[in-house]
Amino acid sequence: MNNQTHATSTGTVDTGAVDTGTVDSAAVRTWLVGLQRQIVSALEAEDGSRFREDQWQRENVAKSEQSQPSQQSQPSQQSEKPALTGGGGLTCILEGGALLERGGIGFSNVSGTRLPPSATAARPQLVGRHWEAMGVSLVLHPRNPFIPTVHLNVRFFVAQPIEGSGEQPIWWFGGGMDLTPYYGFEEDAAHFHRTCADALQPFGAETYPRFKAWCDDYFFLKHRGEPRGIGGIFFDDLAEPDFATAFALTQAVGNGFIEAWLPIAKRRRDHAYGEREREWQALRRGRYVEFNLVWDRGTLFGLQSGGRTESILMSMPPGVQWAYNHQPEPGSPEARLLSHYLVPRNWV
């Protein structure tokens, strides 16, 4: 560990004075814990309600191994063996707030000695290594349908070398944020993407367009032929050019979140709405559920590998509807969301 590499709660890292190649997971943890605290405070100030805090520790045996009722008949599902063996987290949740109908921000830090075959198949060099994963994940479902739902995630993975092997740690960062409006506003979409682009600007002009395209690609409901929302940025497996720079980039994304979303929420929170807008919001929230449960790798891996269900599913919306083949009236604001916003566009 390099004690000179550390993050403050506002996320600045002096990458000049330190060995930029030294992996410092303690610094990442300190930053993540501070980021969660900072976002909780900003949201509480805006909402007027407090988040509930739920500190949890990982059990050693996964639920799926404990309570399966019957093994008499054929096994129904190929399930990953539990991959997580230690650690815990802090889940902060606000339900029934004036601004947030349901919002969760989770910090987790889990570790283990054995990765599941799905992880080591593609990276055989991970076999036998002690690994650690940490991150902050957030989904906010506002009450007012004119405020978009938003998602942020920043995460870090490191696998230590086997003692005496002389090998290096294997590590990467991942994350991003994306916006899911129920009613489209050019101004809001442009502001969100502009803030993302500004945060990434120090890391090269090509970074924002690359992460923007990656986000469009990832948050796409293939079974609907439809994007989840108006996108944002997404990245994974980031281990270039060195630890300090990749960490600084991840910090820029996390630290940019409040500026990306809160001005939009403030601008729309007093926008009048009625039953019609709430119903549309509930139907569109159904798409959010579909994406998270059918396509989102993090959610599926977590649920299938014995992760903490309530923390993973804090992303679920508070009230959701499904209706057969629902089509908004042509020319309506609801139809305009689909035709003008849920299409690939450059917002900056």
Add this chain to the structure above:
Amino acid sequence: MNNQTHATSTGTVDTGAVDTGTVDSAAVRTWLVGLQRQIVSALEAEDGSRFREDQWQRENVAKSEQSQPSQQSQPSQQSEKPALTGGGGLTCILEGGALLERGGIGFSNVSGTRLPPSATAARPQLVGRHWEAMGVSLVLHPRNPFIPTVHLNVRFFVAQPIEGSGEQPIWWFGGGMDLTPYYGFEEDAAHFHRTCADALQPFGAETYPRFKAWCDDYFFLKHRGEPRGIGGIFFDDLAEPDFATAFALTQAVGNGFIEAWLPIAKRRRDHAYGEREREWQALRRGRYVEFNLVWDRGTLFGLQSGGRTESILMSMPPGVQWAYNHQPEPGSPEARLLSHYLVPRNWV
């Protein structure tokens, strides 16, 4: 084809006078179409509203190949290539009824010339064969929280031998029905299971217990350590002892549905309820969504292989809620559902 093997709309098959080994997919189709019609009529009579009927044809190119917006960045998801290349179906849906808040019954009959690798990996003898799949699938979400949600599925798969190969068709039946109450009633659970057991009785005393255990095993939310409901029966890959008997068993299951569920619905439909019961129902419906989107093989395969989304997702409930770590009050009827009904039990 053996013209002597055919099913009537009430599902009787004379297995005595025919070659019980001859695969007759036309007879299966005729029975399935009649079963759907029969159930629709019975439910319309009880509800007082009509089902909407939506006849659909399969497009040749799957959605997921047409409208993916960006291929610039890394592919986000390992998706099956579309497995379905022809056919269609009839989706019947009732929303906003007096009895059924949302209910769907679908018949589908699809075919193709190439099975996806996931199907042929386990059965290499299927490679290159023309295949056909057909079935009736039903999920009913009643409005009254004292009436359980119910699911029925009966299906048939056949892959024809390659011409001139001298091989036999490969075929199997699958299906079952299961009950998901929001409030437990011993009488209802016993009636449902008794009807299932009676339907299977002609096929051997061991059939019901085996299919009952298989159902408990299949409809289990591993990430919650919780069954979806009080079970019922489930079977798959049934190709024993011969075509006619396997078909007759499948017919017995499908034809038993109305008797298994309708008396329960009639008994509970005037049971008074309020906001509390509706909220509990909405929370429990969230579990239904979780099972179907995270664990149900049919749903996942359908959505990931370019199946018809609206037909697959007619199983989704009309109104759903999620709340963090919701626990019913000890001693309440809601708590009793979890402690006395959503546990492995013998109901017959």
